[in-house]
Amino acid sequence: MDLGLQGKRAIIVGGARGIGYCVAEILAREGADVAIGARGEDSVKDAVASLARYGTKIVGKPVNVKRAEDYKAWFAWAIEALGGVDILVPLASAGGGMGSEQYWQNAFDTDVMGPVRAVEAVLPAMSAQGKGSIVLIATTSVLEAMGGPQPYNAMKASLVTWGKQLALHHGREGIRVNVVSPGPIEFEGGNWEMIKGTMEKFYQAQLRQQPQGRLGRPEEVARAIVFLASEAASWCNGSHLVVDGGFTNRTHF
């Protein structure tokens, strides 16, 4: 199956590690040019260097999603560097945590306004060319109550609603918007690796809830994201794809 990614221009926010890096890697391997942004200067540099092996155009620059003006400027830079944009995957997240009100602010600034500003930044170019694909990233924690009453879960839930609205609103312009909700994903330096090391019993309990007895790998989610982002998913719009190895008990009627 041809994904039709050759020569496409993709922007990945949060693309230096984990799922985001895998998305960038698959896109590059499939022939797309990629711009990645992430917090850490070193991690961006490393990711760009590593992605260069696929021979497409790879650019990257550190960005703090919470600084609205810098973030907008970063998008202007990325779109210019790629000479346009066809695909957007904004993955950067403030992560979990609860207690102080600041967690709400962090989740709002990063997990909500991060994608909102990203979408606003790419819409003019996408509408002008009458084509574009956006994949938003939610979480299985929006589908079932887990992890406590965390701002992360509630804020991520808003992306599912907003993503559908975007899809309806911009479909006429040839822009597709889909949402992917990953279950727990384990990778080096990731949260679940740390949980495995620091909360062994909790980690084992998670494994027992997994039909396949393991957590997901970043590339297993990234492949689904890239599919939805690609031409091969031309009739997928406004969908919400759960990629969790069957972890959630919910049935998708």
Added chain:
Amino acid sequence: MTVTWDTARMDVRRVVEVPHVAPEDCPPGGTPVEKAPDPDLGTALIPAARYHAPEFAALEWQRMWTKVWLLGGPAADIPAPGDYICTDIGKESVLIVRQADGSVRAFPNLCLHRGNRLRPEGLGNAAEFRCMYHHWTYGLDGAITRLPDLCTFTQGGPDGMALPSLPCAEWNGFLWFSLDPQVEPFADYIAPLQQHLEPYQPQRMAMVRDVTVEWDCNWKASVDAFNETYHVQGIHPQLQWYLDDVNVQIDCYERHNRYLIPFAAISPRVAMPTQIPPAIHEIMVKAGMDPAAYEGSVGDIRLAVQRFKRAHGAAQGKDYSRLNDDQLTDDYHYLIFPNVALNVHADDILMFRQRPHASDPNRMLYDIWVFELVPDGAQWPARPKHRHFRHGDRSIGQVLDQDAFNLPTVQKGLQSDFFPGLWIGEQELRIRHFHKVLDDYLYGPGGKRPGDL
């Protein structure tokens, strides 16, 4: 901060340069941070028989336990005249008694008549010590104040009509004693740790935990267990998201030693996370920080906590002025020879006293004492009750349970004919140093000969 080994060649994922306070930025008279020159202690096996042979335990008793200064207890446990600590060491038991003039004295806990113990182990207050058997009675100073029917002892009363006096000292919030009347002055014995430990001002800390656990191992197996950080990657995997077990400075002094471990740090053995690990989150919350408001990277939290505590400590009633910045996060871990291990921190002290069993070298007593800084103006918490149990009967917390878990099986292996001795690496230099100091007591300084255990 100086690390002896090549961290890049160890089983690590990252090479980490840990920032450390410069000696010139330490408060005057503060804890020294300079690396002490490493002693050349060779690479020989440490014979396993030292951990189980009855003759070696006897030698330890005769030439070490009865010659050194030993920790008796926290001075705050006996504030008033007549308050006493009764504490056992090996086959002996000692009374440490607060005198009317505020000084302390120590005596063997026994009646000179027929040898009965005067008091059970523990704390108390007494106007006098009266033997339960025939009511021989001793004053707080150890003098016999009543000897019923003295006239029937034609030989008179015991020499001096008093319990023998044992050397006793009060230092830095703790009471110390020796079984050797000829022991060197305490200040000479504890040197150079005065400058190291006095800046922490433990008198400002309240005891919050007092537990004794019976462990089925030699007391030295326990001392060894806390004398190296090499075991973190083995038995404490979770601590790799709490401390840096690789960038550790070891300092060996004349008889005591220490290591300095960066806390609120990520071990180079694991990938740097982007989320704040739970235990480091707790460090931040305890310092009064809001982890959600922290904008930096996880790797920089240690310095952020130091800066925050330096800026806000005084307002929280916590005076850190005698401590350097590293001490606001890091674990300065000392072994006071022979048997006291202390993790000293700006806000607490986690202290272990490791005592030999009276007769069985395969058993020991492990005392856990925890002290927490009481902020100015805060209420002094009630002293916890002493609890005593056998290994495994109750949890002593995740980390210490992990430490304790292996010790009985270590002790079994130590007794095997196929285990000649401990194969010690550079990261375990303190273990080698501890055994060298022990050897100097047992065989005289440098007097150990081939064939000696």
